[in-house]
Amino acid sequence: HDLYQGDILETQSPSFTIEQVKDIANKLYGLTGKLFPLASERDQNFRITTETGDQFVIKIANSAEDPAIIDMQLKALEHIAIVDPKLPVPEVLYSRNGLAIEQIQAENGANHSLRILTYLSGASPKDDPTDLALLRPMGACLARLVLALRGFFHPIANYELLWDLKHASKLRQYLPHITDANHHELVSYFLDRFDRNVLPLIPKLRAQIVHNDFVPDNILVAENDPGRIVGIIDFGDMTHTLLINDLATTIAPMLLEHADPVGVAAEILVGYHELVPIEEAELRILYDLIAARLTMLNVIASWRTTI
Structure with missing residues (x-):
C-alpha cells in the first residue's frame, strides 16, 4: 500500500450513467427514486430520493480503492453508532445479499466497490473567516x-x-x-x-x-x-x-x-x-x-x- 492515495488520485474516476446506477440500486438494494450526482475527488457519488422521501448516498469507489479500506470505514461507522449514538454519522445500508459492500463491473471491465449510506441533511458551514461560532x-x-x-x-x-x-x-x-x-x-x-x-x-x-x-x-x-x-x-x-x-x-x-x-x-x-x-x-x-x-x-x- 505504498503511498496508496497517490494511486487513487492517478486512476480515472468511475463513470457509470444515471440509468446504470438506478438499475444497480434497484437490483441490489431494492431502491427506486430520483438520482442526483454529487461531487467527489476520486469516486462517483449520487443522492437518491425514494418515493417515500427517504434519502441515501450511493458511493461507487475508484477501481484502485482497496475494498478492505472501505470495509474499515463502514465498520467504524457501525462502531461509532454503538459507542456514541448521538454522533451524527451516516448509517450503512445492507444490500439484498446482506452485504455492506457490493462489487460491480464497469463497461471497461474495471471492478468497483459499491456501498450505500443514509443521507445526512444540513447546511455547509459558512465560508466566513470572521465567524468563530463553529x-x-x-x-x-x-x-x-x-x-x-x-x-x-x-x-x-x-x-x-x-x-x-x-x-x-x-x-x-x-x-x-x-x-x-x-x-x-x-x-x-x-x-x-x-x-x-x-x-x-x-x-x-x-x-x-x-x-x-x-x-x-x-x-x-x-x-x-x-x-x-x-x-x-x-x-x-x-x-x-x-x-x-x-x-x-x-x-x-x-x-x-x-x-x-x-x-x-x-x-x-x-x-x-x-x-x-x-x-x-x-x-x-x-x-x-x-x-x-x-x-x-x-x-x-x-x-x-x-x-
Whole structure:
C-alpha cells in the first residue's frame, strides 16, 4: 500500500450513467427514486430520493480503492453508532445479499466497490473567516469522534496514506513539480522542521484510528444554528495515526484568511482538550504539524496539476 492515495488520485474516476446506477440500486438494494450526482475527488457519488422521501448516498469507489479500506470505514461507522449514538454519522445500508459492500463491473471491465449510506441533511458551514461560532464545537466534536473510535481497530488500518501527516517526509518526491524557487525553498524548510522536530517523537505519542479529515467540507451544521454540527461525512481518509495529527489536520485549514490564527487554533484546542486532554509532548509539535499539513495541501495540489 505504498503511498496508496497517490494511486487513487492517478486512476480515472468511475463513470457509470444515471440509468446504470438506478438499475444497480434497484437490483441490489431494492431502491427506486430520483438520482442526483454529487461531487467527489476520486469516486462517483449520487443522492437518491425514494418515493417515500427517504434519502441515501450511493458511493461507487475508484477501481484502485482497496475494498478492505472501505470495509474499515463502514465498520467504524457501525462502531461509532454503538459507542456514541448521538454522533451524527451516516448509517450503512445492507444490500439484498446482506452485504455492506457490493462489487460491480464497469463497461471497461474495471471492478468497483459499491456501498450505500443514509443521507445526512444540513447546511455547509459558512465560508466566513470572521465567524468563530463553529471553532469550539469542532474541537469538541472531533474529540468525541476520537473517544468513539479509541476501542476500534481493523487489520488494514495502518496502510500508508499520502494524506496521513506521519508520512509528510515522503512529500519530497513531489518537490520537482514545484517550479517556483521561493515556493520550493519554503516547502523544504517546513519539511526539514518536520523531520527534525516531529519524526523522532512519532513512536512515543498516542495513536489510534481517526477520521483524519475533520474539516468544514466534511461537516454539516444546523440551518438555524451555524455552531451546531448535525452531520459528519466522508471517512475516506480514515487511518491509524497520531491523535495530534488528527487535530492538526482539523486546525490547519481553519487558520487560512484569519487575522488571528493563534486565537482560532486556541478555540479549537479548548473544545478538544475538555474531552481529550492534550499531552505536553503533543502540544510541542502542534505548530510543526499544522505547518506540515498546510505544506502537504500545497505540494499535492501542485503535483495534481501535472497529472
